[in-house]
Amino acid sequence: MASSYAVETHDLTRQFGSFTAVDHVSFQVEAGEVFGFLGPNGSGKTTTIRMLCGLLTPTSGDGHVLGLDIGREGEQIKARIGYMSQKFSLYPDLRVIENLEFYASVYGVPRVQQQGRMAELLALADLRGREREMTSALSGGWKQRLALACAIVHRPQVLFLDEPTGGVDPEARRVFWELIYTLATEGVTVFVTTHYMDEAEHCNRIGMMHGGKLIALDTPAGLKRSTIQGEMLEIEGSPQDLALDVLKGLPGVRDVAPHGARLHALVDSVAAQAPAALSALAQAGVEDARVEPIDPSLEDVFVALVG
Ligand SMILES: Nc1ncnc2c1ncn2[C@@H]1O[C@H](COP(=O)(O)OP(=O)(O)O)[C@@H](O)[C@H]1O
Ligand SMILES: [Mg+2]
Known part of the structure; x- marks a missing residue:
């Protein structure tokens, strides 16, 4: 052929x-x-x-x-x-x-x-x-x-x-x-x-x-569009395990996964979940908490695909 x-x-x-x-x-x-x-x-x-x-x-x-x-x-x-x-x-x-x-x-x-x-x-x-x-x-x-x-x-x-x-x-x-x-x-x-x-x-x-x-x-953009339905937050804070647990329990957070030293969370809306995450982390005693909106990476795509 x-x-x-x-x-x-x-x-x-x-x-x-x-x-x-x-x-x-x-x-x-x-x-x-x-x-x-x-x-x-x-x-x-x-x-x-x-x-x-x-x-x-x-x-x-x-x-x-x-x-x-x-x-x-x-x-x-x-x-x-x-x-x-x-x-x-x-x-x-x-x-x-x-x-x-x-x-x-x-x-x-x-x-x-x-x-x-x-x-x-x-x-x-x-x-x-x-x-x-x-x-x-x-x-x-x-x-x-x-x-x-x-x-x-x-x-x-x-x-x-x-x-x-x-x-x-x-x-x-x-x-x-x-x-x-x-x-x-x-x-x-x-x-x-x-x-x-x-x-x-x-x-x-x-x-x-x-x-x-x-x-x-x-394409990289096509993969992100089709795989990541929602917006992403990057979260830092210690201890990371505690931050992970707090985020998992938060309404509007669909998925959280470690991404090296940080956490990536897939959320319904950055505008709603960013402030909610920050106060929940502070309340739970997570130190040095930082929450920022990010564009999804191909790593996020891969994690979303293989679960
Ligand atoms: N000649 C071989 N004999 C037996 N297993 C092999 C051989 N070559 C590769 N594999 C196995 O096939 C799988 C895929 O290997 P490879 O194609 O080298 O992966 P990658 O390049 O993505 O790291 C691995 O589990 C590897 O151990
Ligand atoms: Mg190889």
């Missing part, structure tokens, strides 16, 4: 023994989209990516990348996509430029084009001036950008990034997302997994995974 989507799956399923890691997952990604594949560790993101990249055979169901069948045309797919795995494979003993040259030859970039492409990639990844540095000496953020440059050395139309920002600081994460956007404006389809829900706010559309199943698929 020919497909006009950059990536498309139907009931894609992968079992390991009797365990189902990816369970009847169906979605389509348009060309040029930044598609976020979101879910906690173990939810099946990497397994899905490996099937899409032709590295792992599906147990059942099917998928197409650039119209190519993931079960039968894996080799053609590999030549036309970029893949940055969770444990990306740079050679630490090579210099920056040598890693790029290595990947250029692996991907068969014609010799006459190599110099020009290297210069473009060094500029794109902001690695100019670091060509001769040893890869092992680069910080995490620089290594990530080099790994991305290596993954696109052959100008792939679709780029798969598996948790590309794991373990780097927020500034490096921000710079990396800018890079992703630059690529998308150049027409590259980006399929990116992350378990950082805040990062996924940047994506055009999001697929949320939970226990191997795709539990939601929409």
